[in-house]
Amino acid sequence: MKRLISLLAAVAFVLGTAFAQEGQTVKVTMTEYQFDMPTTVKAGKTTFVIKNAGKRAHNFQIKGEGINEKLSVNPKPRETQTLEVDLKPGTYAITCPVDFHTAKGMKTTLTVK
Numbered sequence: 001m002k003r004l005i006s007l008l009a010a011v012a013f014v015l016g017t018a019f020a021q022e023g024q025t026v027k028v029t030m031t032e033y034q035f036d037m038p039t040t041v042k043a044g045k046t047t048f049v050i051k052n053a054g055k056r057a058h059n060f061q062i063k064g065e066g067i068n069e070k071l072s073v074n075p076k077p078r079e080t081q082t083l084e085v086d087l088k089p090g091t092y093a094i095t096c097p098v099d100f101h102t103a104k105g106m107k108t109t110l111t112v113k
């Protein structure tokens, strides 16, 4: 019986974790000087998994619909960081705020439906 209870507890824990991680994951790859990522995603809780596949430090900034978020530390080359954003429908500007990267073309537009 004790074993069954611990098994049920384990199942509940796994299910709880699954529900806690509701929402979508969007992969972003950064190089010099561009973002490789989808141009359209759906609204809701979103985890951006941001990989720096370049040779310089970069960052990921998302602005729009009252949201303005970026990574607190620039990911170094080969580093991956995550940023959680609750996306509302609309249009967002994605830029790299490091040095003059945005001017060098490191920007894109994300449409949220």
Ligand SMILES: [Cu+2]
Residues within 6 Å of the ligand: 033, 057, 058, 059, 096, 097, 098, 101, 106
């Ligand atoms: Cu950059």
